[in-house]
Amino acid sequence: MTVFYCAKCGTALTGDLLALPSVPDIGDPDDGRDKKTSQALSTVPRGHYAIAPDPWGAPFVPVTAPRRPSRARGRELLRITPGVTESAGPRNSVVVHPDDVMPQLVSFIHGDNWTGCCGPTGAHGPNLACTCGSRLATWATDCMGPNELHLDPVRVSAWHQGEAAEDARG
8 A cells, every 4th residue: 555745845645555566557547437527537447546657748849750559549638739749747646536646736717727628737847836836746637638637746646555655656
C-alpha cells in the first residue's frame, strides 16, 4: 500500500492505494460515459494507482522525427495540433482515480489551464494544487478524451507501507 504526499508541505493527498502493474488501457472511452457530464470513467480504478512511464502532458514540442508507437496510445491529450506536437511532459507520473485525491486538491484558474467543454483537457499543464499552493496535478476529463488525474512525480512523495518515504518515481 502507498500513500502520496505533497513534497512541499507534507499534506497527505491520498489514502492507502494499491499499485497496478501498468496504466490500464482505456478501451472505448464512450463505454460507461456519464450521461450528465459526458466524462469517461476513470482510467484507474478507485483505491489504485499506476505509473505512466511515457511523457505525458504539457509542455508539447514539435515532432522532429518519426514517432515510435507509444504505450499511451489513445490516452494522448486533446490538442489543437495533434500529430504536429508531442508531449515533453514528465515521465513516471502517478495516475490515480480523481476521487482518491479531489478532496485534498484545489483547482486554480490561471489563463486557460481549465479549458474544455465538459471538463479540463489537461493540455495546458497542471490545473490542481495542494492547499499550500504547490501546482502538482493535472486532471484531464473533457468529453473528448480519457478521465485521468496525473500527479507530478517531482512534486509528490510516496510512502510505501513498511518503507521510508521516497520520491514517487521510486
